[in-house]
Amino acid sequence: MSARINPSILSADFVNLQADLERIASADLVHVDVMDNHFVPNLTFGPQMVGRIQDVSPVPLDVHLMISDVDRWAPGYAELGAYSVTFHAEATGDPVALARRLRSIGARAGIAVKPGTPIEPYLELLPEFDQVLVMTVEPGFGGQSFMPETMPKLQALSAEVARTGLDVWLQVDGGISADTIGIAAAAGADTFVAGSAVYSGSDPASNIALLRAAAEASTHTH
Numbered sequence: 001m002s003a004r005i006n007p008s009i010l011s012a013d014f015v016n017l018q019a020d021l022e023r024i025a026s027a028d029l030v031h032v033d034v035m036d037n038h039f040v041p042n043l044t045f046g047p048q049m050v051g052r053i054q055d056v057s058p059v060p061l062d063v064h065l066m067i068s069d070v071d072r073w074a075p076g077y078a079e080l081g082a083y084s085v086t087f088h089a090e091a092t093g094d095p096v097a098l099a100r101r102l103r104s105i106g107a108r109a110g111i112a113v114k115p116g117t118p119i120e121p122y123l124e125l126l127p128e129f130d131q132v133l134v135m136t137v138e139p140g141f142g143g144q145s146f147m148p149e150t151m152p153k154l155q156a157l158s159a160e161v162a163r164t165g166l167d168v169w170l171q172v173d174g175g176i177s178a179d180t181i182g183i184a185a186a187a188g189a190d191t192f193v194a195g196s197a198v199y200s201g202s203d204p205a206s207n208i209a210l211l212r213a214a215a216e217a218s219t220h221t222h
Ligand SMILES: O=C(CO)[C@@H](O)[C@H](O)COP(=O)(O)O
Pocket: 008, 010, 011, 031, 033, 064, 066, 137, 138, 139, 140, 141, 142, 143, 144, 173, 174, 175, 176, 193, 194, 195, 196, 197
């Protein structure tokens, strides 16, 4: 497996975003955190801004919706061309219907769970999704500490992926660094979001390479 590294632009410079996007051209996807100050206590940007990011980004968009009323808003992100659109399980009453709608528009459909949300109810729904995002911090802010107690959810997901042979990506988001990425990779994650660990310091490209090497080293030894 080649580890996918998706830098989060939550840690980028919002007034020099195009330049900060070009600095992560060696990444697999760019992770775009949409927050509404309702589902989470923080506010970022909406469809107009994400549309412009889509226009200029050197890599495809991995949109993470931390918003309420997601059934209303998520399809618009698929329509503007996002490669994947991930919504929170806690924000919709019908995750399967929403995932089908996103796929019908042409996006990969992702479902995310907060640290306190169990994964068991979603295991049997895996064929409906292209990606599952296990939050490794409480959603809302970058720069928080990785929560290792979320790892059993990844182990359950990767066992189910192995059992079924489905091609579902297992993503982690929050507190991922060169020190923690190996823990998540060993538990079964294959797609890694990193904000502060990519944009801190002067060279995001070498941070991406470091993270990729650390994830792959850990995957190969397990
Ligand atoms: O969704 C979120 C936060 O809610 C993330 O995507 C953060 O942006 C990750 O930042 P770091 O923990 O890597 O600094």
